[in-house]
Amino acid sequence: MNATDRTPADLLTSALAADPGRPLVTFYDDATGERVELSVATFANWVAKTANLLQGDLCASPGDRVALLLPAHWQTAVWLLACSSVGAIAEVDGDPAAADLVVSGPDSLDAALACAGERVALALRPLGGRFPQSPAGFADYAVEVPGQGDRFVPFARVTAAEPALVVGGREFSGGQIVEQALADAPSLELTGPDSRVLTGLPYDTWDGLSAGLYAPLASGGSVVLCRNLDRLGEEGLAKRIESERVTSVRR
Template sequence: MSRPPNPTRSLGVMVSTPHELLRGELARDGSRPLVTFYDDATGERVELSVTTFDNWVAKTSGLLRDDLSADAGDRVGLLLPPHWQSLVWAGACWALGASVVDSTDDAAVLVTGPDTLQEAAVAGVGEVVALSLRPLGGRFTEPLPIGVLDYAVEVPAHPDVFSPYAPPPAHTPAYEMAGQELDLGELVARARARAEELGVGDRPRLLVTADELPDALLDALLVPLVTGGSAVLVRNERRSGRDERLAAERVTAVA
């Protein structure tokens, strides 16, 4: 049976924002894998289909807008390592029209992992959300600093579907990391250029072992979205097991 055409490229029209790409992939085949995450230090493996990833993005977008009062044009500081939840947070910001940044400067919301928790707690940002980064998105096992929200506690109550009050246009500022500033449309263009650089065609399965979040956002989220593919994102990679993982996950390209 032939697959339906990819709606993100139908009729020659190129979709202009990451969230539109995600929704297009959801319409095409929501059951297929989008991100498979490994942490070789803990033995964790989590696979998120397009539908599951979209659900997490929707819930996180709802948390941002409805509980944290974030809005289009706001800056959200992501003090996070490469991780599947980091990709979710970026997707949620772009659905809302907020910009992801790698600093605390003028941030409306600060999102931290355990390694930067104390730095975030004293940064003077009004809203701080902490991710334990434990397997299965578990809660923190120790009390958090006063005023810091536990993402795993707050996010489940939000709906699995998110509709922005007004879809953010392609020229909306979206990214300020590693000295680079991009809007939503430029993020998509950068991902298309990166796919060409990697030499991948439609629907690749990428192995991504990025050490920094900006690289993971590009290779493990944006490139799969523009190509209709998926990524295997590995944290703390055990290199001796790479060949076995390449075969088991049917990887077609290494980023």
């Protein structure tokens, strides 16, 4: 982090400038056996493409509310940073009927239809794969995002004071996200680039989001983000901790 970093998007920009090749998010789904590792550069590229989709094709503006009906997943982390880049407010498990846009996983498509604005569906398949058939009434993220630009420039400057996130009934500005993530880092044993936190916490609380994205990003560390971790077992967990060089665990 640099002294000038005031928003989550600033944190990503600084991480990219410092060491684009280091791991940032390593994702496991223990129900499917999927493993995906994203360097800072790869993660930032996904964020830029998603932010261009959000701002350009979906016409999102600063202050628009984006209901994220998604589990703890690497693509959810991408959407959180894309919303911050545009200046939209990411509402985790938000009410689709009250949102300007909705982004849904495959298990919440019926609920997402309540949104009168743009709707995006994520198949959450390995390697970011698309739906076999795009859901009616939704844009398929995996179809729409590859053609987006690799560089993102917001139409309007995003400031630290603007609302950026709603989770668990709490609203955070961009600046508050950065401040709280930095405050959380010591308790997560995140002290630098060799620090890796493994977390199986869901993304529907601040603690889950902090351990699973914001604190590693703010501290220069990385995260091993695990979905369905309860299926792994203690022996499997111990092996993962060793193989991924994990320095702390939250579950």
